[in-house]
Amino acid sequence: VGPGDDCAVVDVPGRRLLLTTDALVEGVHFRLTWMTPEQIGRKAYLVNASDIAAMGGQPRYVLVSVTAPGRYAGRDLMRLNRAISAAARATGARVVGGNLTRGRTLSVTLTLIGDSPAHPVLRAGARAGDVLFVTGVLGQAARGLRQLRRDAGARGVAVERFRRPPCRLPAGALLARERIASAMIDVSDGLLQDLGHICTASGVGARIELASLPRAGDPMLALTGGEDYELLYAVPPHRLARLHALRGRLGCPMTRIGEIVPRAQGVRAIDARGRPVPVARAGFDHFAQRGPA
Amino acid sequence: VGPGDDCAVVDVPGRRLLLTTDALVEGVHFRLTWMTPEQIGRKAYLVNASDIAAMGGQPRYVLVSVTAPGRYAGRDLMRLNRAISAAARATGARVVGGNLTRGRTLSVTLTLIGDSPAHPVLRAGARAGDVLFVTGVLGQAARGLRQLRRDAGARGVAVERFRRPPCRLPAGALLARERIASAMIDVSDGLLQDLGHICTASGVGARIELASLPRAGDPMLALTGGEDYELLYAVPPHRLARLHALRGRLGCPMTRIGEIVPRAQGVRAIDARGRPVPVARAGFDHFAQRGPA
Numbered sequence: 001v002g003p004g005d006d007c008a009v010v011d012v013p014g015r016r017l018l019l020t021t022d023a024l025v026e027g028v029h030f031r032l033t034w035m036t037p038e039q040i041g042r043k044a045y046l047v048n049a050s051d052i053a054a055m056g057g058q059p060r061y062v063l064v065s066v067t068a069p070g071r072y073a074g075r076d077l078m079r080l081n082r083a084i085s086a087a088a089r090a091t092g093a094r095v096v097g098g099n100l101t102r103g104r105t106l107s108v109t110l111t112l113i114g115d116s117p118a119h120p121v122l123r124a125g126a127r128a129g130d131v132l133f134v135t136g137v138l139g140q141a142a143r144g145l146r147q148l149r150r151d152a153g154a155r156g157v158a159v160e161r162f163r164r165p166p167c168r169l170p171a172g173a174l175l176a177r178e179r180i181a182s183a184m185i186d187v188s189d190g191l192l193q194d195l196g197h198i199c200t201a202s203g204v205g206a207r208i209e210l211a212s213l214p215r216a217g218d219p220m221l222a223l224t225g226g227e228d229y230e231l232l233y234a235v236p237p238h239r240l241a242r243l244h245a246l247r248g249r250l251g252c253p254m255t256r257i258g259e260i261v262p263r264a265q266g267v268r269a270i271d272a273r274g275r276p277v278p279v280a281r282a283g284f285d286h287f288a289q290r291g292p293a
Numbered sequence: 294v295g296p297g298d299d300c301a302v303v304d305v306p307g308r309r310l311l312l313t314t315d316a317l318v319e320g321v322h323f324r325l326t327w328m329t330p331e332q333i334g335r336k337a338y339l340v341n342a343s344d345i346a347a348m349g350g351q352p353r354y355v356l357v358s359v360t361a362p363g364r365y366a367g368r369d370l371m372r373l374n375r376a377i378s379a380a381a382r383a384t385g386a387r388v389v390g391g392n393l394t395r396g397r398t399l400s401v402t403l404t405l406i407g408d409s410p411a412h413p414v415l416r417a418g419a420r421a422g423d424v425l426f427v428t429g430v431l432g433q434a435a436r437g438l439r440q441l442r443r444d445a446g447a448r449g450v451a452v453e454r455f456r457r458p459p460c461r462l463p464a465g466a467l468l469a470r471e472r473i474a475s476a477m478i479d480v481s482d483g484l485l486q487d488l489g490h491i492c493t494a495s496g497v498g499a500r501i502e503l504a505s506l507p508r509a510g511d512p513m514l515a516l517t518g519g520e521d522y523e524l525l526y527a528v529p530p531h532r533l534a535r536l537h538a539l540r541g542r543l544g545c546p547m548t549r550i551g552e553i554v555p556r557a558q559g560v561r562a563i564d565a566r567g568r569p570v571p572v573a574r575a576g577f578d579h580f581a582q583r584g585p586a
Contacts, residue, residue: 008389010354010406015305019389021356021404025396028360061303063314065358065402067321096301096312103318105397109358111314111404113303 005201006054006185009120016116020051026106033152037076039163041083044108046165047188049091050229053168054186056121056176057114062088064098067107080108091169117176121233123201126183130234130260132206133243135168135252138191139215142225158217165229171250172231180243181233190224192279194232196267202234205265208258211272223269223279234260298494299347299478302413309409313344319399326445330369332456334376337401339458340481342384343522346461347479349414349469350407355381357391360400373401384462410469414526416494419476423527423553425499426536428461428545431484432508435518451510458522464543465524473536474526483517484550485572487525489560495527498558501551504565516562516572527553 007018024044026032035043045062052059064084068077077100085095093112144162147154168186175181183202187194191208199206208223215222235243247254269277300311317337319325328336338355345352357377361370370393378388386405437455440447461479468474476495480487484501492499501516508515528536540547562570 008354008356010389012305012308012310015308017305017406019354019356019404019406021358021390021402022392023358023360023394023402025360025394028394028396061301061312063301063312063404065314065316065404067316067318067400096303097314099315101316101318101321103321103398103400107360107396107400109314109316109402111312111356111358113310113312113406 005122006051007057007114009055009116016120018052018055018057018114018116018120019111020048021109021111022048022051023107023109031152032106034148035163037079038083040108041080042087043163043165044110045084045087046167047229048110048112049167049169050165050186050188052112052114053172054121054184054231056117056172056184058169058173059088059091059093059112059114061113062093062095063111064095065109066098067101067103067105069104069106070102072106084110091167117173119176119179121176121181121184123183123185123198126198126202126204126234126260127236128204128260128262130182130236131240131256132208132232132234132258132260133254134187134191134214134230134232134257135171135250135254136166136228136230137214137216138187138228138230139217139221139225141165141227142221143217145227162227165227166252168229168231168252171252174246174249175233178242178246180235180239180246182236184231184233187228187230187232188226190226191232192223192267192269198232198234199267203263205261205263206258206267207261207265208269210269210277212255212257214253214255298415299344300350300407302348302409309413311345311348311350311407311409311413312404313341314402314404315341315344316400316402324445325399327441328456330372331376333401334373335380336456336458337403338377338380339460340522341403341405342460342462343458343479343481345405345407346465347414347477347524349410349465349477351462351466352381352384352386352405352407354406355386355388356404357388358402359391360394360396360398362397362399363395365399377403384460410466412469412472414469414474414477416476416478416491419491419495419497419527419553420529421497421553421555423475423529424533424549425501425525425527425551425553426547427480427484427507427523427525427550428464428543428547429459429521429523430507430509431480431521431523432510432514432518434458434520435514436510438520455520458520459545461522461524461545464545467539467542468526471535471539473528473532473539475529477524477526480521480523480525481519483519484525485516485560485562491525491527492560496556498554498556499551499560500554500558501562503562503570505548505550507546507548
């Protein structure tokens, strides 16, 4: 599997590895007034670990590449690096290398190398009739981001959720090991957009029931807000019993939110009466717009 | 081997891997008026491959993380990515993943995963009495950088050398496989600074003969100018005959430039009459100063 899934999968004799890289950039993903160095470091790790989780893998090695402005204190850099190491250790991985460059804005790029399960869960395995589930709660990080943009001193669970993404590694690993999920992705750019990736890769459509979304606010944010880092996965009907038997071991809540349909029906959200819900914009694309920060 | 050598070395059952990451940042390492997207992409790959070469390894997989401003055209991004892929393919590696983020300046961070030789050449193996060699020519890239800073339209071999680092993978692999080098590093921050890394890691000193440096200009640039991406390596006396027998297979010139001495003698350069050469600054440190661009 090359570019285009959550991670690249490479086979080396006797081992299958997952590779993924992602960056947190000041002014794009965060402002320095919003997060401590510890929070930036931890989040930089967790957003990468989320890609490993979405394949059902286990992070092992971390490479850290930091660009920092001269005004960013050495002590803050140390706090940032320590937080990355601590977050890695907490999930069974370790930092094995990195580099530091001077630049105009703080940018933290991590590369994770992980162990793949025997059958990594790709985006491409969903079939019409599969049931769609999502872990945790959607839209909260986007709400926290909205609050921080209005007031850098904002507080509350939404802000905390923006600062600290969930870690769904145990859930992802279980869903892969038990071969429950036919397709899986982490929700980083908004539910509809990431669901779109599964549908494109699998050649299917999907129907989301708006009323069923696990959310703590604006249903539109649950559909299109980014940075949830929850797992979205499809489960074939004959694996549903196994899923329900194991759900207590996922380590997090899960919610049935819709189903996979034939491609001709497209990807859409419907309200409680079955009417299509108009969606203003299809997910958060860091590149297509100015970015949140 | 963890952080602190050219690459991290990780053992997976049946295979030893090298991991390295490095970034090229606009305004720090280059200006957009100095290099085409193809040149930026190729250089981003070659500076990372240089770290693999310095361990004697072979690059296999590449992850690409690009931050680009909105004004950077999609066509230029495609040219950049194609150049990275082409440079990787030319050395037996392939791009397996990546991501794109919007940001204020262009920044290209690559992670390379490579195969390690059975005995990767570390920085820590040099012993007093070992002879020091360097591949290629020193100081030319720094001279090209100087010319570009004065005139973005500058031309000539020095400028070309700044834009296109050498690829010393065959030389590094041979020196490792034949167990000729006791310690090795790539010269990225200037000869004296990188020699200092070998000496610190090995607990030794070194003496460089200024007159012997393979250079094409200011001897100070050969000592302290950065971005050469040549290999600096130490060879024990009993391996010198083997080195000379194989030198035709290195794929590049090599020059004897000094020797490893006991730690108490420090790291210094001497002129043709054996007098110590005062050095203004010990190498190019991207972080300690404003940066070249």
